[in-house]
Amino acid sequence: MTVVLDSRALNRATLARQHLLARGDASVPEAVARLCGLQAQEPQEPFIGLWSRLAGFEPGRLDDALTDRTVVRTHLMRRTVHLVTADDALAWRARHDAMLRQRVLGTYRRELAGVDLDEVAAAGRAVMADGRPRTMSELVRAVEDRWPGPPRRVLGELLVAALVPMVQLPPRGLWRRTAGVHNLPLATWLARDVDPLPAGDGDPVGQRLVRRYLAAHGPAAGADLRAWCGLAGLPAAVKAVREELVVFRDARGRELLDLPDAPRPDPDTPAPVRFLPAFDNAVLGYHDRSRIIDAAHLGLSVAGHRVVLVDGRVSATWTVRGHHLRISPLRPLTAGEEEAVRAEAGDLAAFLDQDIAHVRLDTAD
Numbered sequence: 001m002t003v004v005l006d007s008r009a010l011n012r013a014t015l016a017r018q019h020l021l022a023r024g025d026a027s028v029p030e031a032v033a034r035l036c037g038l039q040a041q042e043p044q045e046p047f048i049g050l051w052s053r054l055a056g057f058e059p060g061r062l063d064d065a066l067t068d069r070t071v072v073r074t075h076l077m078r079r080t081v082h083l084v085t086a087d088d089a090l091a092w093r094a095r096h097d098a099m100l101r102q103r104v105l106g107t108y109r110r111e112l113a114g115v116d117l118d119e120v121a122a123a124g125r126a127v128m129a130d131g132r133p134r135t136m137s138e139l140v141r142a143v144e145d146r147w148p149g150p151p152r153r154v155l156g157e158l159l160v161a162a163l164v165p166m167v168q169l170p171p172r173g174l175w176r177r178t179a180g181v182h183n184l185p186l187a188t189w190l191a192r193d194v195d196p197l198p199a200g201d202g203d204p205v206g207q208r209l210v211r212r213y214l215a216a217h218g219p220a221a222g223a224d225l226r227a228w229c230g231l232a233g234l235p236a237a238v239k240a241v242r243e244e245l246v247v248f249r250d251a252r253g254r255e256l257l258d259l260p261d262a263p264r265p266d267p268d269t270p271a272p273v274r275f276l277p278a279f280d281n282a283v284l285g286y287h288d289r290s291r292i293i294d295a296a297h298l299g300l301s302v303a304g305h306r307v308v309l310v311d312g313r314v315s316a317t318w319t320v321r322g323h324h325l326r327i328s329p330l331r332p333l334t335a336g337e338e339e340a341v342r343a344e345a346g347d348l349a350a351f352l353d354q355d356i357a358h359v360r361l362d363t364a365d
Helices: 007-017 028-034 046-051 059-067 087-106 116-129 136-143 152-163 187-190 202-218 224-228 235-244 295-302 335-352
Strands: 002-004 071-075 082-084 166-168 183-185 246-250 255-258 274-276 306-310 313-321 324-331 358-361
Touching: 007 202, 028 059, 028 071, 046 059, 046 274, 046 335, 071 087, 071 152, 071 246, 082 274, 087 187, 087 202, 087 274, 087 358, 116 136, 116 152, 116 183, 166 187, 183 187, 183 306, 187 324, 187 358, 202 224, 224 235, 246 358, 274 335, 295 313, 306 335, 313 335, 324 335, 335 358
Parallel strands: 002 246, 324 358
Antiparallel strands: 071 082, 071 166, 166 183, 246 255, 274 306, 306 313, 313 324
């Protein structure tokens, strides 16, 4: 008989995989790899995500990983900028190529009608062959005479986010640095070509993605996997690894897959307060997010609100304005929960080190 996992059991499994039950002692590259990357379109947010997950995390550790090229910022899952290890960027990029193209085309199909994408890609690579970083505007200016029809923004997104595997170079993404986006081909920055997709039958890259996703987010359904990566063509990969996996059901009867030896803590395991950054994959990495956030609040994470986990669930939002860290509960908090939230907020304020003089905890509506 298939075991049913309720929302609380799934919540504790997610927190354990995401290093949100207890802070870990991994290096930054190790943590980024275990998490299958961190969403990073807002450059400073990964620092908060890592602070909530790693004991004694210091911003310089991520700065070092970016500058020594063990971690990179690149468009990947869901055509979103992610912070991933260099090895994962090279291994996963070719498997995401078709999705990246289709997502740009789906957004700008009319503007790109009649445009040969392979020709645009070849032109972009030719421009970047000199090894000089370029902004999107500089890259577009170099090729726009050949394609005067599409708006410059569309041509730029096509080149940078879809056709040519690019990395956003430091100082973009460094701690407290405000910098424009200078792009360089991934292969140039890492001195190694993107891994080609293996020839022949099967989908070994997709199979590895399935295993890695489940290690970081499982137990999960196929729809959750698709929501995380944006890839539609993974059913064959799931089928290929299915015999390695264990099967559960959620309270709605959905089939959930998982790695047999992955952590699935007791549902009564205490969960500490954690402050999450905008667009954190602990929330966004699923199609069904009910394990961590109530339906009434689903729009918060998509809109980029920073959230607070209390007893493992999204229970407040938080912002920093000037010298104030403000917490806005989404439900009434007990006295003990308020105390824990204030304590973690004080530690966060010390980490942010922005002369935050006051932590304000509002009353739930």
